[in-house]
Amino acid sequence: MSSIPRFDLREFTGGGDAARREFASGLVAGLKRYGFIVVSGHGVPQALMEDAYRASAAFFALPEAEKRRHAGALRGYTPFGIEHARQSDKPDLKEFWQIGHEPAPGLTVEHPNTWPEHPAEFRATFTALFDALFDAGGSLLSAIALDFGLEEEFFDARIAGGQSLLRLLHYPPVPEGTDPGCVRAAAHEDINLITLLIAANGAGLELLDRDGRWLPVEAGREDIIVDTGDMMARITGGVLPATTHRVVNPAGPNVSRYSMPFFVQPRSEVLLEPLPGCRSDAEPITAGEYLNQRLKEIGLPAA
Numbered sequence: 616m617s618s619i620p621r622f623d624l625r626e627f628t629g630g631g632d633a634a635r636r637e638f639a640s641g642l643v644a645g646l647k648r649y650g651f652i653v654v655s656g657h658g659v660p661q662a663l664m665e666d667a668y669r670a671s672a673a674f675f676a677l678p679e680a681e682k683r684r685h686a687g688a689l690r691g692y693t694p695f696g697i698e699h700a701r702q703s704d705k706p707d708l709k710e711f712w713q714i715g716h717e718p719a720p721g722l723t724v725e726h727p728n729t730w731p732e733h734p735a736e737f738r739a740t741f742t743a744l745f746d747a748l749f750d751a752g753g754s755l756l757s758a759i760a761l762d763f764g765l766e767e768e769f770f771d772a773r774i775a776g777g778q779s780l781l782r783l784l785h786y787p788p789v790p791e792g793t794d795p796g797c798v799r800a801a802a803h804e805d806i807n808l809i810t811l812l813i814a815a816n817g818a819g820l821e822l823l824d825r826d827g828r829w830l831p832v833e834a835g836r837e838d839i840i841v842d843t844g845d846m847m848a849r850i851t852g853g854v855l856p857a858t859t860h861r862v863v864n865p866a867g868p869n870v871s872r873y874s875m876p877f878f879v880q881p882r883s884e885v886l887l888e889p890l891p892g893c894r895s896d897a898e899p900i901t902a903g904e905y906l907n908q909r910l911k912e913i914g915l916p917a918a
């Protein structure tokens with residue numbers, strides 16, 4: 616029963632001038648009103664999304680000791696019970712794997728990735744998914760820039776080779792005897808500029824709407840859910856606020872849930888200062904410093 620707006624990204628990536636402007640203003644209005652919108656036509660092939668769900672499930676099914684061989688840094692594996700929302704001292708009921716930019720000709724990256732040996736197709740699948748989500752994220756940021764009266768390319772150099780992260784999440788069946796105060800993901804705001812979320816695999820995601828009600832977020836299997844994070848709220852002086860969201864424990868069968876958020880984040884040295892035309896009282900801070908402060912608050916290693 617959600618009335619979250621839906622958009623077809625092809626209106627922007629392939630449309631004429633008027634369609635592109637209409638897309639951009641609808642997107643920004645939707646993000647202002649709800650903080651979340653749903654997009655189709657995003658260019659991420661459905662077959663790649665299905666391959667990614669399969670590779671993710673195959674990885675998380677490995678023995679704990681094998682997964683933990685890649686733990687300890689921001690990229691790679693984060694075991695169950697580590698991350699907690701900053702407003703909560705109880706850990707979330709999830710494990711995850713994180714992937715950053717791979718180096719490419721002409722593109723230096725800030726940190727190398729680590730890759731598991733199994734499943735064999737993991738690296739190729741998630742490198743392709745990262746690139747496709749990065750392209751879609753770039754188009755969404757171009758639309759936001761357009762609506763804010765900026766050059767459409769405004770964000771391009773700021774995010775190229777930056778700290779963007781693809782997170783593969785696994786919420787296992789809630790273990791017996793779990794502290795009743797623990798949830799799959801406690802209420803939080805994302806840290807980054809925007810998040811593109813592949814999350815059609817199992818219900819549970821809810822957003823806090825501007826009227827203070829929790830709304831279930833429903834999307835089709837091929838859709839991507841998009842929300843704004845705290846970095847975007849900061850550089851727009853709150854014009855695009857970050858929306859509070861959570862993942863609740865299953866009401867029905869106690870089964871695993873898999874999702875794949877992609878956090879679009881600038882290069883570390885980019886200053887988080889108000890966009891031209893936006894006002895903010897927050898002190899300018901680099902994206903790298905801000906990210907590391909926030910990661911520490913949620914129990915994760917520095918970027």
Ligand SMILES: O=C(O)CCC(=O)C(=O)O
Nearest residue numbers: 784805814820862874876
């Ligand atoms: O699993 C989901 O659907 C949402 C995950 C999320 O909000 C996050 O990792 O920041």
Ligand SMILES: [Fe+2]
Nearest residue numbers: 803804805860
């Ligand atoms: Fe989130």
